Each structure stands twice: as C-alpha cells, then as structure tokens.
Amino acid sequence: DAVVHWFKMDLRVSDNRALFLAGEKAREAGVPLIGLYVVSPQDFEAHLRAPVRVDFMLRTLRVLREDLGKLDIPLWVETVGKRREVPGRVVELMEGWGARHLFVNVEYEVDELRREAKMARMLMEKGMTLQVAHDTCVVPPGALKSGSGRQYAVYTPWYRSWVKHVHENLELLEMSEPPARNPPEARLKLAGLFDCEIPRAPEGKRLTKEEEKKFAALWPAGEHEAKKRLAKFCEDVIARYADSRNIPSVSGTSSLSVHFASGTLSARTAVRTARDSNNTKRLDGGNQGIQTWISEVAWRDFYKHVLVNWPYVCMNKPFKPEYSNIEWSYDQDHFQAWTEGRTGFPIVDAAMRQLKGMGWVHNRCRMIVASFLSKDLLLDWRMGERYFMEHLVDGDFASNNGGWGFSASVGVDPQPYFRVFNPLLQSEKFDPDGDYIRKWVPELKGVMGKAIHDPYGRGAEVIAKKAGYPRPIVEHKGARERALVAYKAGLESG
Numbered sequence: 001d002a003v004v005h006w007f008k009m010d011l012r013v014s015d016n017r018a019l020f021l022a023g024e025k026a027r028e029a030g031v032p033l034i035g036l037y038v039v040s041p042q043d044f045e046a047h048l049r050a051p052v053r054v055d056f057m058l059r060t061l062r063v064l065r066e067d068l069g070k071l072d073i074p075l076w077v078e079t080v081g082k083r084r085e086v087p088g089r090v091v092e093l094m095e096g097w098g099a100r101h102l103f104v105n106v107e108y109e110v111d112e113l114r115r116e117a118k119m120a121r122m123l124m125e126k127g128m129t130l131q132v133a134h135d136t137c138v139v140p141p142g143a144l145k146s147g148s149g150r151q152y153a154v155y156t157p158w159y160r161s162w163v164k165h166v167h168e169n170l171e172l173l174e175m176s177e178p179p180a181r182n183p184p185e186a187r188l189k190l191a192g193l194f195d196c197e198i199p200r201a202p203e204g205k206r207l208t209k210e211e212e213k214k215f216a217a218l219w220p221a222g223e224h225e226a227k228k229r230l231a232k233f234c235e236d237v238i239a240r241y242a243d244s245r246n247i248p249s250v251s252g253t254s255s256l257s258v259h260f261a262s263g264t265l266s267a268r269t270a271v272r273t274a275r276d277s278n279n280t281k282r283l284d285g286g287n288q289g290i291q292t293w294i295s296e297v298a299w300r301d302f303y304k305h306v307l308v309n310w311p312y313v314c315m316n317k318p319f320k321p322e323y324s325n326i327e328w329s330y331d332q333d334h335f336q337a338w339t340e341g342r343t344g345f346p347i348v349d350a351a352m353r354q355l356k357g358m359g360w361v362h363n364r365c366r367m368i369v370a371s372f373l374s375k376d377l378l379l380d381w382r383m384g385e386r387y388f389m390e391h392l393v394d395g396d397f398a399s400n401n402g403g404w405g406f407s408a409s410v411g412v413d414p415q416p417y418f419r420v421f422n423p424l425l426q427s428e429k430f431d432p433d434g435d436y437i438r439k440w441v442p443e444l445k446g447v448m449g450k451a452i453h454d455p456y457g458r459g460a461e462v463i464a465k466k467a468g469y470p471r472p473i474v475e476h477k478g479a480r481e482r483a484l485v486a487y488k489a490g491l492e493s494g
C-alpha cells in the first residue's frame, strides 16, 4: 500500500495542506508517501502557459524532487499527451504502486474542477479514495458571504469580511508541517521511482539556451528562493510599500507573484510573515505598508473567490453580461504595435518591453497597458488577456482575468468605464524622471526632462526620429472620446 500526493500549483514541501494530510495518512498506516506530478503538454496549450512559466515550473520540480528526496519521498513526473487521459493515467499509476489514497489541493478553474470530479468517480469505482484540501487561498472560496447571503462583488466590503474572518479563525494562518520521512524500507521498495527524470519543456514551450540562462538568473526557482525573497522583502521593503508600490523604476514590490502562481510560496505563510513583521497582531493595523501589502495578497484570494462563484468568467465572457455588446476593434496593426512596444507612448512601450524582457510587469504598468489596449485602441480586452498569459512568468487565470476585467471596465468591481487612464499623466506621475522608460526603451535614452513622456509632442522629435522611435499610433483625446461612445452604445444596446 502507499499514499500519493498529486502536486499541481502547490510545488512546495512546507505549509502545504494536502501534502501534510497525505503525510499523516501514510504515517498512521505505516506506508510510504509518493509525490506525483503530471506534465500535460495539451494543458499547457489550453491554459496558454508562457514558455517562461513552463521553464520556471520545470526548474521548480527539480528543487521539489531534491527536497522530497531528503525525506525519502520520491517525486514521479509523468507526461500524458492528452489531457482527458490524465485521470485514467493517475489511477493506473496508483494501481501499479499499490496505492489506495490520493491527496490533492483543489484548483478552482472550471476544467480542473471537472477533472477532479471525474477523478473522484474513477477512484471510487476502484475502491480508492480522494481527499481534497483548500490550500491556495488564505480564506477558502465560499466562506465569505455578504449580509444578503451572496458572494461579494465589490472588493472593499469583501476585504473587511476577509480580515474579520481570519481574525476569528486564526488557524487559517497556521502553517502545515512538512510530511514525515518515509519508512526506511521505502528507498528499496520504491527504488525505481527515485530515478525519475524531469522532462524538457514540450515543443512550442521551449526557451532558447540564452533565454533559459537569463530567466534562471532573474527568477530562481523553488520554495527556498521564495522564502528568502519574502524574508528580505519583509525586512527591507514592506514598511515603505504603501509609497513605493506604484513606482515601476524602483524595486518597491515583492516580486513574489511567480511563487504564488506556482505554489512555491503559500499565501498563508506570506500573510503570517508580513503580520509578524508588524507591531500588531491585526492584519489591518500597524504599519501602513504592511497593511497595504496584506490587502494586495488578499486581492489574489478575491479573484479566486470570484472564479468559484461566477465560473462563466472562465469561458471568455465578461463578468458583467451587459458589456457583451461593445463593438471592439480587431485592428491587427494596432495590436502588433502594442505587443511589440511600438505604440509611440513611451510608458506603454516600456511596459510591453518589460513583459517580453522579464516575463513580468509592474502592476501599475499592467493597468496602464491594459487600459491603453481596451480604451485607447478599443481592442477586445480578451486579446490582451491572452497575450499576457502567453508571456507572464506569473500568469494566473483568476488574477489576470480580474486585472483585465478591472482595467477594461468589464470585470467584477471594475474601474468605471468613463475613467480612462491618460498615458501621459500616468507616465508623469509614476515615472516622473523617466528612469523606467529609459531602461526599457533605449531609443529614448538621450531624451532629457519631461520630453521623455511624449518625445514628439515636447520637442525631442529629432532624437526620437533618428533613433527610429515611432510616433503615437493614436491621439489620446480622440481615442478616449471614441471609447466612451463605444462603451455607452454597447451598454445601451444590452
């Protein structure tokens, strides 16, 4: 007999709810614990996994294999071509290992919930058990209800209720212990499983050798890196987060999203560690930076709760049905200019180049480029949402969909549609000295002073032209008017 923990977006040993339960089950039964990970290239396609994200995940698996190995727990990595064959293959593997109990942390996306339901049926037919745990959110979806008994569709009251719920259920922040070491005979009994190779990224999701090197240095993988980064952030930066979080030229945020997205860091550990660095036990008290950071981590919970309550957001539909009738543009030249960072709006172009260069973009700039795509260019926001997923190292369906819904004003608790970011004002406010722009748009390196925000409009035309920097592809004021008309018309026809 054996117990299996199926790793998914929870690629860590410490503070992992289902892994802890699996370990307990194995210890009580005196049987070994086996870790399993299923690579499904078709899943990568369906979920638009960015090559840089796949690479991060495969590097993480190596760390995980080593950490589990120290506990004499093997990590078996199985590649399954077709994703509908995944549950059947998991059952086959379990049969081969003589395992009767499977443990997983729930993933809340529609496809994954369906797969879990299928999995549960198949296991039941074989007399096997499936135990699921809530792990990825601090507060499990479904736990918070508004006064009228519904899921909150507005963040602020939801957040108040989130804080209250955590304060009243402090076990939600408690850490789960890593599983106990496997019995000594496990090494012998499961010998073949310890030699499992971590596969290469599948065709179409592969980085070049150069990119592999660059991204490995930018985003070191594994839970130890995550913990180090969290500790350093809590020591050096978090107290100033409220002021520094909006300035993309400084490292004022945690850069932990890649770890949350792959599960190399648990949100519980993050919130608990942040709270413990505060001089209060409250999540909404004490240092302003710490409070603000915790409330940002809570946004991640919020969007996952939204996904569970309104699963149709997984199906390419706007959260607000009345926004289905907006007539979007599908202008390929505009879209290409946006993806390439050649719109002629320096702050937009810097952000889009940061996306390609790092697989990550500062939150302020994600909002700026999302607003620009959906309002200034009136392009279908889903084109941008998709492009982000295809390029982000931290691509996460719920947060990405939520962020696009917010910026394009079609999501839950969105920016009102008539609030259109002015890229020039955003640039002046959040990149006042142009350092961020100069870093990512080297054509404008020689442009001094305020001209950096709008080289063609502010007298730096000669430099910009000579360097081949494009003129703005739209005129903001007119584009804004066009967006307002289109949004209004869409809403009225709905």
Ligand code: FAD
Binding pocket: 245, 253, 254, 255, 256, 257, 258, 260, 261, 293, 296, 297, 298, 299, 300, 303, 361, 362, 363, 364, 366, 367, 370, 388, 392, 394, 395, 396, 397, 399, 400, 401, 402, 403, 404, 407
């Ligand atoms: P910090 O400022 O240090 O915040 C800490 C953590 O809180 C983040 O790591 C993240 O897990 C969470 N968080 C912060 N802001 C948000 C938010 N607005 N929504 C949800 N969670 C948040 N985040 C993703 O993790 N994956 C995505 O695919 C993603 N796509 C986005 C798309 C758009 C259009 C927008 C506007 C935002 C998106 N975000 C996404 C949210 C946010 O931009 C990133 O989480 C953040 O920039 C990550 O940097 P950080 O770890 O330094 O954040």
